[in-house]
Amino acid sequence: MHVITRCGPAKEVGDLVSIGCPSIFNTDDIWAWFDFVFKHGSNYTCKVIAITVWAIWHARNKQVVEGKQQTAEDIRIIVASLVRELDEINRKLPDQRETMKTHWKPPQDPNVKVNFDAAFKPQIHQSCSGFVIRNEIGLILGSGAVKNDYISYSFSAEAIACIQAPKVCGGDGI
16 A cells, blocks of 8 residues: 555655545555545546556556666656557447346255356367356355366367366265
């Protein structure tokens, strides 16, 4: 918290980008402020705050790791540039349309529900399976992830995830 609120140029950067960060005396204050702003602030305000915090943290890492000092003005310019870049990307993206709402529905007692998915990297013939098992009140009974080698097709990756889920999460009893 010190790094993003009071260390080095952080306070001056906050003033330059007009994010209105309060003076912080303990971490509870900053978390309450973040919570309030991200619940009630505009998308633009939240975006500027997130980018500013990242830029301050990045500048601090550059100073510690590379010995390169950035001024508050340097950081403000980076923030403004990233905000513009993100706005431009959003303008170029097609409008997102919600085609289907997904909502997890619990199973009926005494059944459990297994949700699984797989990520597949065809270049290196690997996949990663992930799974979660929940009961009728949504309590997680088991979860896991497994890296798989020698996978040739995305269909195989999904099929393996389906097979692995009950074995890794709960044994053969589920």
